Amino acid sequence: MSTATDRTAAGAVEMTFLDALKDALLTCMRADSRVVLLGEDIAGGAGQGAPLEGAMGGTFGVTKGLFEEFGPRRVLDTPISEAGITAATVGAAMAGLRPVTDLMWAAFAPKAFDEIVNQAAKMRFMSGGQVSVPMVLRMAVGGGLRAAAQHSDTHYAMFTNVPGLKVVAPATPAEARGLLMASILDDDPVVFLEHMALYTTSGAVDAAAGPMRLGELGVLRDGSDVTIAGVGHSALMALEAAAVLEAEGISAEVLSLRSLQPLDLDGLVARAGATGRFVVVEEGPARCSVASDVAAQVGERLFGALKAPIGRVTSNHSPVPFSPPLEDAHLPSVEKVVTAAKRTMGLG
Amino acid sequence: MSTATDRTAAGAVEMTFLDALKDALLTCMRADSRVVLLGEDIAGGAGQGAPLEGAMGGTFGVTKGLFEEFGPRRVLDTPISEAGITAATVGAAMAGLRPVTDLMWAAFAPKAFDEIVNQAAKMRFMSGGQVSVPMVLRMAVGGGLRAAAQHSDTHYAMFTNVPGLKVVAPATPAEARGLLMASILDDDPVVFLEHMALYTTSGAVDAAAGPMRLGELGVLRDGSDVTIAGVGHSALMALEAAAVLEAEGISAEVLSLRSLQPLDLDGLVARAGATGRFVVVEEGPARCSVASDVAAQVGERLFGALKAPIGRVTSNHSPVPFSPPLEDAHLPSVEKVVTAAKRTMGLG
Amino acid sequence: MTAPQLPLSELEEAYRRMLTIRLFEDRARREFGKGDMPGFVHSYAGAEAIAAGVCAHLGDADMITSTHRGHGHCLAKGVDIVPMVAELYGRANGLCKGRGGSMHIADFSKGMLGANAIVAGGVGIAVGAALAARTLGDGRVAATFFGDGATSQGVLHESMNLASIWRLPVVFVCENNGWAESTPAAYAVSVPQVSVRAAGYSMPGTTVDASDYEAVHEAARAAVDRARRGEGPSFIEATYSRIGGHYAGDPEGYRSRDDRRAARDADVIARTAAVLAGRGSDSAAITAEVERDVVARLDEAFAAARASAWPDAEGADRYVYSN
Amino acid sequence: MTAPQLPLSELEEAYRRMLTIRLFEDRARREFGKGDMPGFVHSYAGAEAIAAGVCAHLGDADMITSTHRGHGHCLAKGVDIVPMVAELYGRANGLCKGRGGSMHIADFSKGMLGANAIVAGGVGIAVGAALAARTLGDGRVAATFFGDGATSQGVLHESMNLASIWRLPVVFVCENNGWAESTPAAYAVSVPQVSVRAAGYSMPGTTVDASDYEAVHEAARAAVDRARRGEGPSFIEATYSRIGGHYAGDPEGYRSRDDRRAARDADVIARTAAVLAGRGSDSAAITAEVERDVVARLDEAFAAARASAWPDAEGADRYVYSN
Numbered sequence A, B: 001m002s003t004a005t006d007r008t009a010a011g012a013v014e015m016t017f018l019d020a021l022k023d024a025l026l027t028c029m030r031a032d033s034r035v036v037l038l039g040e041d042i043a044g045g046a047g048q049g050a051p052l053e054g055a056m057g058g059t060f061g062v063t064k065g066l067f068e069e070f071g072p073r074r075v076l077d078t079p080i081s082e083a084g085i086t087a088a089t090v091g092a093a094m095a096g097l098r099p100v101t102d103l104m105w106a107a108f109a110p111k112a113f114d115e116i117v118n119q120a121a122k123m124r125f126m127s128g129g130q131v132s133v134p135m136v137l138r139m140a141v142g143g144g145l146r147a148a149a150q151h152s153d154t155h156y157a158m159f160t161n162v163p164g165l166k167v168v169a170p171a172t173p174a175e176a177r178g179l180l181m182a183s184i185l186d187d188d189p190v191v192f193l194e195h196m197a198l199y200t201t202s203g204a205v206d207a208a209a210g211p212m213r214l215g216e217l218g219v220l221r222d223g224s225d226v227t228i229a230g231v232g233h234s235a236l237m238a239l240e241a242a243a244v245l246e247a248e249g250i251s252a253e254v255l256s257l258r259s260l261q262p263l264d265l266d267g268l269v270a271r272a273g274a275t276g277r278f279v280v281v282e283e284g285p286a287r288c289s290v291a292s293d294v295a296a297q298v299g300e301r302l303f304g305a306l307k308a309p310i311g312r313v314t315s316n317h318s319p320v321p322f323s324p325p326l327e328d329a330h331l332p333s334v335e336k337v338v339t340a341a342k343r344t345m346g347l348g
Numbered sequence C, D: 001m002t003a004p005q006l007p008l009s010e011l012e013e014a015y016r017r018m019l020t021i022r023l024f025e026d027r028a029r030r031e032f033g034k035g036d037m038p039g040f041v042h043s044y045a046g047a048e049a050i051a052a053g054v055c056a057h058l059g060d061a062d063m064i065t066s067t068h069r070g071h072g073h074c075l076a077k078g079v080d081i082v083p084m085v086a087e088l089y090g091r092a093n094g095l096c097k098g099r100g101g102s103m104h105i106a107d108f109s110k111g112m113l114g115a116n117a118i119v120a121g122g123v124g125i126a127v128g129a130a131l132a133a134r135t136l137g138d139g140r141v142a143a144t145f146f147g148d149g150a151t152s153q154g155v156l157h158e159s160m161n162l163a164s165i166w167r168l169p170v171v172f173v174c175e176n177n178g179w180a181e182s183t184p185a186a187y188a189v190s191v192p193q194v195s196v197r198a199a200g201y202s203m204p205g206t207t208v209d210a211s212d213y214e215a216v217h218e219a220a221r222a223a224v225d226r227a228r229r230g231e232g233p234s235f236i237e238a239t240y241s242r243i244g245g246h247y248a249g250d251p252e253g254y255r256s257r258d259d260r261r262a263a264r265d266a267d268v269i270a271r272t273a274a275v276l277a278g279r280g281s282d283s284a285a286i287t288a289e290v291e292r293d294v295v296a297r298l299d300e301a302f303a304a305a306r307a308s309a310w311p312d313a314e315g316a317d318r319y320v321y322s323n
């Protein structure tokens, strides 16, 4: 599937989301020897005697091949110790490295929540600004693989609830590359959330471009009737919904909420204010969600200026079920987004 | 400080919040031998040779004296192993006990987040309803003690974001007693959040009353101009704010958001709809907060029916600072609630 | 230490059970390849002696917790094949009504407290189950299975400490296959024999070769007896060689040819058949009989599962709360 | 194993440092009692030999992580008293500009990476710091201090395993005072000597009596040398008796009179003074001199802190993000 981006440059090439991430890692590692990678199976047996081609290179292969170029001191397989490796990531960042740690699936991140919430996120503040913690925690998020309850969480909202963290969720290959570079260059701890359904998607990427700025919206599609903002994969779902809506004569603007913290609230307010209708889509539990956060903030600023209640499309407030028909019913869908958008138009 | 309750019965006695909690534990432990207590320092050296009077009985003394009555098989000091004791709590609940585990401070709960999020909360669902996990996790939350960043979190929103958990935050002694009993009797995992500033507050408690129902609002004060709902200690802050507002001729209704999940949304909508003005107060980070969750839900239901934007009063989106003037500026305050309420009246 | 020889009939029974697991796993892997089984499947092939040898000492009331590799534990604990397979296909009549799948398969009526997709996720739960047993004084014992990779999880350490200070009736069973996905234990585990760590918790620790059923059986007997007597926990490390990759479909390109060959050579099924034959048992006949019987049951179970109804999508969020 | 005797001047120097810590802590506890110091204070009294003995082998570039009981670690690492005390009072000129307080006191310019109010919170950070040192090849060493209570935290286990497999230049220092708040180590720790656990990670482990400065010094020398040589981590358990309760103001009603008396008897300050005197040093004169000097500095620091400006409330949420 080819997806629109907001930064198609002259030198753009078609690239998968996965390759865009790998390119960001490569670029940053070549530019700065302090950038090191840690994580379970990220070298994936590379350097252990078996042929290199067979190495895993991460669950989805994002880091495959990096061991060959950077060796065992910069690409480290780790034991299954999410807490320990996250703590080590914090310490390494405090002591001069710029580590990028792969926690595999966001569903495993709770194993390291103390290290994320109490150490990484608070260290700069507690020290009165003496130290920075320049680290990135990459993880794969989301459902659709029938991976069931313990492998399908997104945790977008939990991370965004933590002051001191920056939280990024790219939707397109261009965003993946530009934002991962920005995250590695950033001096604060960044949680970088990669939806599993996106790895094989492709799109135009300017391979010579520098980092994107954190704290901006991605504009995936212009539209005048309703503004739909989605987080990560949900932004692509919103794009599909926009195509359906167009066929019914409704013009939908689609935004990628690619930077959850910092959030471009002013940008959101301007765009939702212009259409007067706003839908926010997030794969994740309904309560205390990013969707409700954004709805509350936008709703406050646009009080009296919106033509309809803000639509929130989230997962059920439930663990993720295994069985395909159950999981499909559980997750946001194009159909649910279409329905929510039409409801803001007074339809359906 | 004496606080209003919504259930003052004929047989009510004055009781502190702490004693109300202890009474709930005592009552439930006497009624059901499957109720056991676990936690760091909850016996607090009782049974270790030194005089019993000197035992800690929990950080704030809630469990003091229970060891004497129930002995070492039902009141268990634990090592400092939040993950391990939470996992053991889950397993014990699955295998026939009704454990009540004290995690001390909510700020330490991230140590046990995998066990809370991936095990306790999901077990019933993943098993297709084969098993229930009747457990309570008690913890002290909140700021004001100058306990700094790693001892002052409330995590109200994080817990409420987790499907499968019930989340309770009492504001008054009567709520503390009635809801702790309900939580112990409930078949699902309940996170029970006790704000530290409340332990020494007192109020009327009917010591013969049964459990309260989870999923209800507490009505702490009637009023007709603006509805203010607060979580735990913030509800008392709202009460104080209501007194200030009254002096300025503004009549504020005050609600205790004592059951965060399940949430009585219909009740909230009815009350906020009646006054037409709504303020929600929560001590905790601003992003993806309970405040924004409640604001989004109420805002959607009352679209076009409210006279002013919903006011949200939270902590700064920052770790909690140590220094008194900084912490005071960081936390919600009576003044901030008054300002928010007046803003809904078009004042200030 | 050589384990005492089991009575022939007992070893034959164990062989039947292990072969059943192997046949189930080989079939599940094959069926998974057809593409209509949702999610992931991790095969227990090669480890059969561990589940069988431990569960031989447990009754229905006793409790086990399992891993992502949980089919063998189910079968050893007496779980019925038909609702197991239905669960692998996410059907309404599955053990977990389609909510769990392979990685969360559970049968509480048999004391099988669940596969667990969080590495080491079941360990602390078993400790809690043992705490319940001790508190209720009902004589139940708990056993928890986990891999070598799981030994790097802090909660294992916390759980072993808790079990030790409370002398809980629980057996820690490390299924050491030398790999955690693509990461060798030789790289990730800082001690050559994991069982050495038991001394740090004042509990007995032993390492046995899980291609030798009787060795596992004997180590488990000692540990379960000790638990049953109220003397506290034990740690068993059972080594085996992983057959068929980390998950069904794993190309195992990270694994040397030699290491993969070792797996075949150390196979507990072949070895046990040979031991039986050496002791005068007609293991070929037993094999044939079990194959006939189990294959028939599997044919039935897979056909039934595929024909079973999906869960009702309306009920996607049922079973979240009890009320 | 008896440690070799230190040169007299070196032991005198250590005594000065330990006495400075003791005077600081006694004063801090007293001042806390006056009620104008916010938050909590945990005294390092009794443990002085551990911070002093370990940090004697470290330079400013080397890194330590600390606990909720962090003043002694600061002083042993050379942190200045004046901004320390200002931080205890939450003032703008405190080390952490009033954001941290006693439980988060830190001075990165001295390699003091912070007190940590999460039990065992500093352990993994030190492992990461050691990883940075190894990766950058700059010869730095990290040491991490933690209590007996912290040994029950899983992250310690994970961190020891990581340090071992990567042969990191880090020293694990367990300050075993027999108590975690009101919970005795004899109840909560499942092994009589925690250092036994080091074998489970293939690293050297030793237990020393921290009322014997030279014993700590020698164990630390061996561990730091080993780390510096790139041979990997070590584990030191240093036992001492807690003086003055878990926190300033702790009535310690849960602790027997005998146990409290033992603390006084084992006091490292008195013992070191006696050793010095026995070797011909005028320890009384040194004591008097240090007391005079340190008390004067403390008078100044406490007066200055109380007179210092509060941080500006407008800036309550500064330092959350770098940009």
Ligand SMILES: Cc1ncc(C[n+]2csc(CCOP(=O)(O)OP(=O)(O)O)c2C)c(N)n1
Pocket: A040, A080, A082, A104, A108, A111, C068, C069, C117, C118, C119, C146, C147, C148, C149, C150, C151, C175, C177, C179, C180, C181, C246
């Ligand atoms: C907490 C957590 N981290 C990582 C994973 C991903 N994962 C699944 S299985 C596995 C390897 C487990 O190795 P081991 O414990 O040795 O069991 P084995 O697969 O060899 O039986 C990993 C890393 C997970 N499921 N849970």
Ligand SMILES: Cc1ncc(C[n+]2csc(CCOP(=O)(O)OP(=O)(O)O)c2C)c(N)n1
Pocket: B040, B080, B082, B104, B108, B111, D068, D069, D117, D118, D119, D146, D147, D148, D149, D150, D151, D175, D177, D179, D180, D181, D246
């Ligand atoms: C994760 C966590 N759990 C619990 C606490 C509460 N707590 C603070 S200090 C302490 C005891 C620590 O004991 P130990 O590690 O032996 O250190 P000591 O105080 O004896 O120096 C506890 C339980 C905490 N701060 N962090």
Ligand SMILES: [Mg+2]
Pocket: C147, C148, C149, C175, C176, C177, C178, C179, C180, C181
């Ligand atoms: Mg393994």
Ligand SMILES: [Mg+2]
Pocket: D147, D148, D149, D175, D176, D177, D178, D179, D180, D181
């Ligand atoms: Mg201690």
